[in-house]
Amino acid sequence: MKYQIIPVTPFQQNCSVIWCKETLEAAVIDPGGDKDRIMTEVKKLGLTLTKILLTHGHIDHVGAAQALAQQVNIPIIGPHKEDKFWLDSLPSQSKNFGFPEVAPFMPQQYLQDGESVVVGKQTLQVLHCPGHTPGHVIFYHQAMKMAWVGDVLFRSSIGRTDFPKSNHDDLIHSITQKLWPLGNDTQFIPGHGPMSTFAEERLHNPFVADELLD
Numbered sequence: 001m002k003y004q005i006i007p008v009t010p011f012q013q014n015c016s017v018i019w020c021k022e023t024l025e026a027a028v029i030d031p032g033g034d035k036d037r038i039m040t041e042v043k044k045l046g047l048t049l050t051k052i053l054l055t056h057g058h059i060d061h062v063g064a065a066q067a068l069a070q071q072v073n074i075p076i077i078g079p080h081k082e083d084k085f086w087l088d089s090l091p092s093q094s095k096n097f098g099f100p101e102v103a104p105f106m107p108q109q110y111l112q113d114g115e116s117v118v119v120g121k122q123t124l125q126v127l128h129c130p131g132h133t134p135g136h137v138i139f140y141h142q143a144m145k146m147a148w149v150g151d152v153l154f155r156s157s158i159g160r161t162d163f164p165k166s167n168h169d170d171l172i173h174s175i176t177q178k179l180w181p182l183g184n185d186t187q188f189i190p191g192h193g194p195m196s197t198f199a200e201e202r203l204h205n206p207f208v209a210d211e212l213l214d
Contacts, residue, residue, distance in 0.1 A: 001141055003124040005189060006041055009033040009099070011060040014189055016148060019047050020120020027119045028068065029053045029139060029148050030061040030191065033099070035068050053117060053124075054078040055150030056136040057086025059093040059102060061063040061191060075108035077117060083135025084110075085165070111137050127178045131171025132159030140182055147188040153179060155196040158207045173182050175208050 003018045009032045017038070019026035026047035031038055042049050049072050052065050056079045069076050075162040086093070091101040111117075113128035116140065132151045134161075139148040151159040153175055161168040179188075184199035202210045 001119070001144055001146075001187075003146075004041060006034075007105065008037065009063065011097075013191055014193075016189055017042055017047070018119060018122075018148075019045070020122045023120035024048060025050050025120035027051045027053050027117075030055055030150065031068050032060040032066040033063045035064040035071070038064065038068065039071070050074055050119065051079060051117070052076045053139060054107065055138060055148065056133040057083035057090075057143065057193070058133065058151070059090060059097055059099050061150065061157070062090070062100055063094075063102050066103065074168055076105070077107060077109045078111040078126075079107075079133075079137050080112065080130075080135035081110040082130065082165075083133050086133060086135070089092045110135075113137075129174035129178050131161060131167055131169075131174045133163065134165045134167075134170075136174075137159045138179070140186075143184045146181060147179065147186055149179065149188045149190055150189040153188065153201060153205075153208070154190040154192060155194050155201070156205055157193075158205070159191075165193065172208065172213070176213065 003016050006015045009017045013032040015031050016029040026049050088104045090104050094101045111126045116128045117124045127138050129136050129138050129152045186198045
């Protein structure tokens with residue numbers, strides 16, 4: 001599997017185009033905005049977009065999902081159903097964060113912990129990782145040792161837990177009990193900022209370093 005990170009929205013959210021090298025079938029993870037920029041990149045890469053994958057329901061991750069899905073006639077998959085209230089609140093999120101208004105929508109499929117999503121001949125494992133939002137999921141590609149973690153974990157930081165239905169203890173549990181078992185050599189693409197590895201965060205992250213949590 002290959003990927004291309006496309007920072008979108010004024011929040012510079014890391015939207016990712018991922019694709020199967022064999023079939024050139026692709027998915028977009030977290031198209032928060034800038035739909036035309038995303039589609040320009042998809043076309044430049046010669047890919048066929050087949051689905052949209054969402055980690056959670058915050059507008060900077062889902063703002064362009066419905067428009068993109070309608071343009072290409074593809075399904076929206078994810079997040080977990082516990083984030084339905086975030087998708088229902090997209091008009092108020094638009095106002096609160098200064099985004100163009102986005103209408104509520106329902107994905108064609110909510111995701112559960114332990115499910116998988118197929119892109120071409122590649123498979124992503126789905127892990128439910130609540131805390132930042134109650135319905136947050138992450139996508140993990142085992143062969144690449146790569147995880148798309150949304151706003152669960154960042155380089156040297158973790159997701160905010162001051163939103164409605166956020167929970168700090170749940171977030172720490174998701175990181176230590178869902179992400180760390182994937183292996184220290186796992187690279188991850190966060191929702192914002194640079195990539196890192198779980199090994200690096202276990203050593204140096206001031207919120208979840210092993211020495212802090214022992």
